[in-house]
Amino acid sequence: MDQVLDTPLTRLAGVRHPVVQTGMGWVAGPRLVSAVANAGGLGVLASATMTLEQLTEAIHEVKDRTEAPFGVNLRADAGDAGDRIDLLIKEQVKVASFALAPKQELIAKLKDAGVVVIPSVGARRHAEKVAAWGADAVLVQGGEGGGHTGAVATTLLLPQVVDAVDIPVIAAGGFFDGRGLAAALAYGAGGVAMGTRFLLTADSSVPEDVKKVYLGTKETVVTRQVDGMPHRVLRSELVDELERAGRLSGLVRALRNGARFKKISGMSWREMIADGKAMKHGKDLSWSQVLMAANTPMLLKAAMVDGRPDLGVMASGQVVALIDALPTCEDLIDGIVTTAAARIKAGQSFLA
Numbered sequence: 001m002d003q004v005l006d007t008p009l010t011r012l013a014g015v016r017h018p019v020v021q022t023g024m025g026w027v028a029g030p031r032l033v034s035a036v037a038n039a040g041g042l043g044v045l046a047s048a049t050m051t052l053e054q055l056t057e058a059i060h061e062v063k064d065r066t067e068a069p070f071g072v073n074l075r076a077d078a079g080d081a082g083d084r085i086d087l088l089i090k091e092q093v094k095v096a097s098f099a100l101a102p103k104q105e106l107i108a109k110l111k112d113a114g115v116v117v118i119p120s121v122g123a124r125r126h127a128e129k130v131a132a133w134g135a136d137a138v139l140v141q142g143g144e145g146g147g148h149t150g151a152v153a154t155t156l157l158l159p160q161v162v163d164a165v166d167i168p169v170i171a172a173g174g175f176f177d178g179r180g181l182a183a184a185l186a187y188g189a190g191g192v193a194m195g196t197r198f199l200l201t202a203d204s205s206v207p208e209d210v211k212k213v214y215l216g217t218k219e220t221v222v223t224r225q226v227d228g229m230p231h232r233v234l235r236s237e238l239v240d241e242l243e244r245a246g247r248l249s250g251l252v253r254a255l256r257n258g259a260r261f262k263k264i265s266g267m268s269w270r271e272m273i274a275d276g277k278a279m280k281h282g283k284d285l286s287w288s289q290v291l292m293a294a295n296t297p298m299l300l301k302a303a304m305v306d307g308r309p310d311l312g313v314m315a316s317g318q319v320v321a322l323i324d325a326l327p328t329c330e331d332l333i334d335g336i337v338t339t340a341a342a343r344i345k346a347g348q349s350f351l352a
Contacts, residue, residue, distance in 0.1 A: 004016065004017075004337075005017065005018055005181075005185070005337055005340060005341060007168075007185065007190045007191055008137075008168035008190040009042075009137065009168050009170060009190035009191035010190075010191070012116055012136060012137055012168055012190075013042050013069055013071075013094060013095055013116060014069045014094060015037075015040060015041060015042045015068070015069055016040030016041075017039075017040040017041050017191075017333055017336075017337050018181065018185070018190060018191025018192065019036075019040075019041040019042070019181070019191060019192060019193075019194070019333050019336060019337070020041060020042045020044065020139070020170055020172075020191060020192065020193035020194070021033065021036040021041060021042065021043045021044055021193070021194065021195075021198040021329075022044060022073075022139075022172065022193050022194065022195040022198070023044040023045060023046035023047070023048075023071070023072070023073025023097060023099075024046055024147070024195050024198075024199060024315070025046045025048055025049045025296075025297060025300055025304075026046070026049055026297075026300050026301050026304040026305050027046065027195075027199050027204060027205070027206055027304050028043070028044055028045055028046040028073070028198075029045070029046070029058065029205055030045070030058050030061035030062045030065060031065075031203060031204075031205050032198060032201070032203050032204050032205060032329070033045050033062050033070050034061075034062050034065035034066040034070070035201075035203035035328070035329040035330070036070075036198065036203075036329045036333070037062070037065075037066040037068035037069065037070045038065070038066045038068060038329075038330070039328075039329045039330040039332075039333040039334070040068070040333055040337075041329070041333050042069065042070065042071060042095065043062075043070045043071070044070065044071040044072065044073050044095065044097055045058055045059070045062065045070065045071065045072045045073065046073050047072050047073060047074055047075075047084065048073070048074075048075045048078070048099075048297070049297050049301070052080060052083055052084060052087065055072070055084065055087065056087060056091075059072065059087070059091050059093060060091075063091075069094035069095065070093070070094060070095070071093065071094060071095030071096065071097050071116075071118070072084075072088055072093050072095070072096060072097070073097045073098070073099065074088075074096060074097070074098055074099075074102075075098075075099060075100065076098045076099070076100045076101060076102040076103065076106065076119075077100055081102075081106070082106075085106060085109060085110060088110070088115055089109075089110070089113040089115060092114075093115060094115070094116060095115070095116045095117075095118055096110050096115050096116070096117050096118070097118045097119070097120065097139065098117075098118070098119040098120065099120055099148075100119070101119050101121070101126060101129060101130050101133075102117070102119060102130075104133040104134065107130075107133050107134045107135055108134060111134060111136070116136045116137070117134070117135050117136050117137075118135065118136060118137045118138065118139055118170070119135050119138055119139070120138075120139040120140075120141060120172075121138055121139070121140055121141075121161070122140070122141055122149070122150035122152075122157070123150065123152075123157075124157070124160040124161055124164050127140060127161045127164055127165050127169075128164050128165060131164075131165040131166070131167050135167060136167060136168070137167050137168040137169065137170060137190065138161065138165060138167060138168075138169055138170070139169075139170040139172055139193050140154075140157055140158060140161045140169055140170070140171060140172065141154070141157075141172040141173040141193075142154025142155070142156070142157045142158065142171075142172070142173030142174060143157075143173065143232075144173040144174035144317055144318045144319070145172055145173030145174070145195065145232065145317045146195055146196050146220070146232045146233070146315045146316040146317035146320075147195065147231060147232060147315040148229055148230065148231055149173070149222065149230055149231070149232045150230070151230070153173075153174075154171060154172070154173040154174050154175075157173075158171050158184065158187050158188075158189060159187055159188070162187060162188035162189060163188075168189075168190035168191075169188070169189045169190060170189060170190060170191050170192065170193050171184040171187065171189040171191070171192050171193070172192065172193035172194070172195075173317065174317065174318060174319055175192040175193070175194050175197070175319070176194060176196070176197040176319040176322055176323060177335070177336055177339060178335065178336045178337065178338065178339025178340035178341075178342070178343060179339060179340070179343055180192060181336055181337070181339075181340035182339075182340040182343035182344050182347075185340070185344070186347075194319075195315075195317060196214075196315075196316050196317040196319055196320050196323070197319060197323065197332065198329065198332075199211075199214070199316075200214055200215065200320075200323050200326055201326055201327055201328060201329050201332055202326050202327060202328045202329075203328055203329045204326075206304050207304075207305075207307035209307055209309075210303055210304065210307055210309050210314070211326060213234070213309050213314065214234065214314065214316065214320055214323070215323065215324060215326075217234045217235065217236070217316075217320065218320065218321040219234070219235045219321075220232050220233065220234055220235060220316050220317070220318050220320060220321075221233065221234075221235045221239060223239055223242065223243060225239075225242035225243055225245065226242065226296055226299060226313055227296045231296075231313075231315070232315065232316065232317065232318070233313045233314055233315050233316060234313075234314040234316045234320065236309065236310075236313070236314070237310070238309075238310060238311065238312070238313065239313060242313075298312075299311075299312045299313045300312060300313060300314075300315065
């Protein structure tokens with residue numbers, strides 16, 4: 001592909017195109033990340049559901065599949081966050097992204113090692129904070145986005161953040177094609193990030209039957225019954241059941257899922273409690289919300305890995321209503337950049 005859009009994001013991350021694939025748990029593995037990287041975008045490994053050993057193996061697999069830059073998404077409040085950061089530095093991973101703001105000293109450590117730091121935020125004040133701490137860029141997601149999300153639309157949140165900080169801003173929430181990329185660049189962003197659109201590609205490891213559910217379901221809902229925080233997912237019978245369930249049954253389910261995640265992650269109860277305390281402090285959550293957070297990885301795994309959408313939840317942005325095909329990452333990114341460039345050139349015709 002000859003078309004190139006040179007932006008602050010492409011220069012910062014060393015990628016050809018200003019398109020980022022977000023670090024979706026159980027979805028953003030080596031196969032998808034390397035496909036995005038080879039197509040010129042920034043692929044991001046999701047590490048929250050991996051042990052440190054699994055993350056090491058995943059990084060090595062991505063390196064075996066591509067020579068292009070890629071990133072790893074980390075939980076800043078994880079008990080072993082320091083070990084994971086050391087791993088990224090050792091493996092010379094290009095980008096470290098965070099769902100929560102990392103501490104200032106962690107940002108400094110990564111930057112000193114040449115790792116690009118990109119936290120995700122949902123409010124202007126959070127963007128200002130991480131920018132002051134030295135973050136290299138910030139990813140801002142509007143309420144249209146899938147998974148944990150806020151209430152402010154991207155079209156309102158994005159210009160607030162662009163005006164507030166002097167580092168590259170990556171726009172997320174509601175993006176799926178080249179028109180969206182052109183619009184984001186016009187707002188002043190350095191590129192766009194997409195989750196649902198990359199989940200629904202031929203390179204995604206999500207079971208094909210689950211992808212068909214996504215393509216056939218056009219309605220999303222924001223629920224707090226998964227983990228106590230606003231979570232945008234596909235509407236399903238299970239989600240409706242969770243919404244009707246009482247508080248006690250929800251906590252019982254969370255305890256069961258916590259035990260299952262403990263087995264998968266290899267964490268001790270002491271480590272899980274320590275992580276819970278860090279999460280509680282970082283997000284100002286109640287203990288019942290911290291307990292419910294155990295639901296998230298297991299309910300997502302049931303659909304995204306085990307292929308049982310009837311037993312799990314399916315995080316999704318509102319753009320799912322506009323997606324009807326499963327292209328390769330290469331075809332998707334090429335189409336997005338080509339369309340965006342055409343829209344930008346067409347817009348010049350409006351100048352007198």
